[in-house]
Amino acid sequence: MTITILYFAWLRExxxxxxxxxxxxxxxxSALVDELRAKGExxxxxxxxxxxxxxxxxxxxxxxxxxxxxxxxVAFFPPMTGG
Amino acid sequence: MTITILYFAWLRExxxxxxxxxxxxxxxxSALVDELRAKGExxxxxxxxxxxxxxxxxxxxxxxxxxxxxxxxVAFFPPMTGG
Amino acid sequence: xxxxxxxxxxxxxxxxxxxxxSAPGAGAVVSFCGIVRDAGGQLARMEIExxxxxxxxxxxxxxxxxxxxxxxxxxxxxxxxxxxxxxxxIMMVATASxxxxxxxxxxxxxxxxxxxRAPFWKKEITATGEAWVEAAERDxxxxxxx
Amino acid sequence: xxxxxxxxxxxxxxxxxxxxxSAPGAGAVVSFCGIVRDAGGQLARMEIExxxxxxxxxxxxxxxxxxxxxxxxxxxxxxxxxxxxxxxxIMMVATASxxxxxxxxxxxxxxxxxxxRAPFWKKEITATGEAWVEAAERDxxxxxxx
Numbered sequence: 001m002t003i004t005i006l007y008f009a010w011l012r013e014x015x016x017x018x019x020x021x022x023x024x025x026x027x028x029x030s031a032l033v034d035e036l037r038a039k040g041e042x043x044x045x046x047x048x049x050x051x052x053x054x055x056x057x058x059x060x061x062x063x064x065x066x067x068x069x070x071x072x073x074v075a076f077f078p079p080m081t082g083g
Numbered sequence: 084m085t086i087t088i089l090y091f092a093w094l095r096e097x098x099x100x101x102x103x104x105x106x107x108x109x110x111x112x113s114a115l116v117d118e119l120r121a122k123g124e125x126x127x128x129x130x131x132x133x134x135x136x137x138x139x140x141x142x143x144x145x146x147x148x149x150x151x152x153x154x155x156x157v158a159f160f161p162p163m164t165g166g
Numbered sequence: 167x168x169x170x171x172x173x174x175x176x177x178x179x180x181x182x183x184x185x186x187x188s189a190p191g192a193g194a195v196v197s198f199c200g201i202v203r204d205a206g207g208q209l210a211r212m213e214i215e216x217x218x219x220x221x222x223x224x225x226x227x228x229x230x231x232x233x234x235x236x237x238x239x240x241x242x243x244x245x246x247x248x249x250x251x252x253x254x255x256i257m258m259v260a261t262a263s264x265x266x267x268x269x270x271x272x273x274x275x276x277x278x279x280x281x282x283r284a285p286f287w288k289k290e291i292t293a294t295g296e297a298w299v300e301a302a303e304r305d306x307x308x309x310x311x312x
Numbered sequence: 313x314x315x316x317x318x319x320x321x322x323x324x325x326x327x328x329x330x331x332x333x334s335a336p337g338a339g340a341v342v343s344f345c346g347i348v349r350d351a352g353g354q355l356a357r358m359e360i361e362x363x364x365x366x367x368x369x370x371x372x373x374x375x376x377x378x379x380x381x382x383x384x385x386x387x388x389x390x391x392x393x394x395x396x397x398x399x400x401x402i403m404m405v406a407t408a409s410x411x412x413x414x415x416x417x418x419x420x421x422x423x424x425x426x427x428x429r430a431p432f433w434k435k436e437i438t439a440t441g442e443a444w445v446e447a448a449e450r451d452x453x454x455x456x457x458x
Contacts, residue, residue, distance in 0.1 A: 009361055009433035010444050059366035061429065075363060075431075079447035082362075082391065082432030083266070083346055083403060083423055092215055092287035093298050142220035144283065158217060158285075162301035165216075165245065165286030166200055166257060166277055166412070178332060178341075179325030186324060186345060190399070193349035195324075196342070196419075199332060203339035203410065253336070264349065267454070270420050273342075277412055308413070 001025075003068070005036075007046075008077035011053065014046040029055050029064045032074065052078055084108070086151070088119075090129075091160035094136065097129040112138050112147045115157065135161055167233065167241050169225045171216065173248040178255055181244065189240035189262035196269040197260040198277055204252035208292040214247045214256070217285035221245070224284040232261070232275055236268040243276065245286065278308040313379065313387050315371045317362065319394040324401055327390065335386035335408030342415040343406040344423055350398035354438040360393045360402070363431035367391070370430040378407070378421055382414040389422065391432065424454040 006019045026032040033050070036043045047053065055062050056075040068074070089102045109115040116133070119126045130136065138145050139158040151157070168188075170176075178199045186195050202212045229241045238261055245257040259276045263269040288299040314334075316322075324345045332341050348358045375387045384407055391403040405422045409415040434445040 006363070008363055008431065009435070012361075056363070056366055056431070059363070059369050075366065077363070077431065078433065078444065079452075080428055080431055081434045081445045081447050082430040083427040089217070091217055091285065092289070095215075139217070139220055139285070142217070142223050158220065160217070160285065161287065161298065162306075163282055163285055164288045164299045164301050165284040166281040177329070179327075179329035181325075182328045182343065182345075183323070183325035186347065186401075191349065193347055195345040195347065197328065197345075198412065198416075199328075199341040199343075200412070201332065201339055201341065203337065205337075205410075255332075264351075266344065266346070266423055267450070270344075270416070270423075274416050277416075304413070 001068075003032075003071060004073045005032075006073065006075040008075065010078055011046050011076050015042055024068075026068055028068060029057070029062065029066050029074070032068060033064065046076075054079060084151075086115075086154060087156045089156065089158040091158065093161055094129050094159050098125050107151075109151055111151060112140070112145065112149050112157070115151060116147065129159075137162060167226075167229050168243075169222065169229060170244045171218075171221050171225065172244070172246055175246070176244050176255060176258070178258055181242065181258060182260065185240065185242045185260040185262065191264070192239045192262035192269075193264050194266040194269040195260060195262045196266070196273040197258060198273055199258045200256040202250050202252050202254050202256055206292075208294070209252050210291045210293060211252070212250045212256075213289045213291065214250065215287045215289070216245075216247045220285050225280070228276060228279045228283065231279075232272045235275070236261075236263060236272040237265075238263050238268065238272055241272070241276070243280070245280070245284070247286065275312055278305070278312065281305045282309060313372075313375050314389075315368065315375060316390045317364075317367050317371065318390070318392055321392070322390050322401060322404070324404055327388065327404060328406065331386065331388045331406040331408065337410070338385045338408035338415075339410050340412040340415040341406060341408045342412070342419040343404060344419055345404045346402040348396045348398050348400050348402055352438075354440075355398050356437045356439060357398070358396045358402075359435045359437065360396065361433045361435070362391075362393045366431050371426070374422055374425040374429065377425075378418045381421070382407075382409060382418040383411075384409050384414065384418055387418070387422070389426070391426070391430070393432065421458055424451070424458065427451045428455060
């Protein structure tokens with residue numbers, strides 16, 4: 001399946017791109033993260049501490065155990081600091 | 084001693100005056116209230132339920148047991164409804 | 167600390183902006199505005215009586231206590247008295263702090279104390295009569311949390 | 313329910329007045345304004361990044377939840393993104409209700425959720441460098457009370 005991956009804040013800066021499109025067979029967010037980490041050092045660094053990373057699936061906050069069935073947009077970002 | 088007595092809201096309306104000056108030997112607020120009650124029916128009615136009356140001595144909230152030593156201004160009023 | 171007891175109307179938005187400008191270094195401003203509410207559509211006007219002298223002392227005391235309890239950069243209280251039409255502003259408080267939790271807590275504290283400890287009395291006048299607003303049990307209860 | 317995500321500045325006082333006018337029947341209006349704070353006197357500017365699409369969804373969801381929990385006559389959220397100078401307004405919320413306790417609770421709820429659950433990220437730029445603002449532990453803790 002093809003999914004769009006978005007990065008925000010320091011994840012965007014570490015990875016060097018705000019978005020990319022990926023062909024993947026990953027079944028869960030964790031599996032997707034493993035796949036991304038394997039893409040290179042920038043990715044490995046960005047995802048080195050998952051406690052500092054949040055994930056949204058199709059614009060809803062989710063978690064790393066969540067399945068990716070039917071998901072079209074995955075976003076990774078640090079804890080939010082609005083307000 | 085001579086004290087000024089002030090009435091607010093429905094206490095003022097029941098008594099019919101916003102203020103009066105009184106010569107009194109009352110030693111406490113309670114004793115003063117007894118003296119006022121004896122002045123007539125309007126007073127007796129105004130002070131018929133002390134649970135509904137608050138008192139301030141020289142512009143500080145106080146209570147009916149408080150002594151009147153040195154007090155120059157006593158105010159009676161219902162529970163406050165500011166804000 | 168800016169405390170005003172007045173018969174004149176005030177403009178909530180103008181005061182909010184002036185307050186914010188007067189509190190440099192604050193990251194959080196909380197403001198509260200009380201408005202004459204016409205619950206049943208029957209209200210002709212509200213009249214607010216107060217105790218001149220004691221009112222100013224009570225408001226000063228409440229604001230000072232708030233300043234001692236929380237790290238505030240500025241505090242404002244405006245409270246009107248006299249006749250007010252439905253929809254008019256009765257009063258406002260504003261608090262400024264570095265952090266929102268303190269600004270919120272201080273504003274709620276000010277309101278809780280002001281409701282039950284500042285010498286104001288509201289009377290509602292309708293076409294058919296008039297009645298003093300009774301103090302709500304919940305307002306007295308609200309004080310217990312501080 | 314009025315929710316705006318925008319780069320443009322807004323005028324806090326003007327919005328407070330417009331909000332109050334839009335909420336007839338309310339006796340209590342609570343407003344909160346967040347301001348770019350320059351703690352050390354070093355801040356050149358703040359930049360706020362957000363997640364277009366998800367931001368609007370999250371703010372709508374938070375405001376809807378507030379409307380379900382409390383008896384509100386109106387809710388407003390304005391949040392800016394992009395570059396902001398020290399002293400500029402970042403965002404505001406306003407709540408209107410018949411009673412003050414509900415207006416206060418709803419405004420604090422909105423702020424607590426917005427701080428940690430709406431996809432905004434702040435970066436501070438000084439003369440010597442730049443840094444993403446870290447989420448505060450107390451902001452996550454604040455959510456537990458709701």
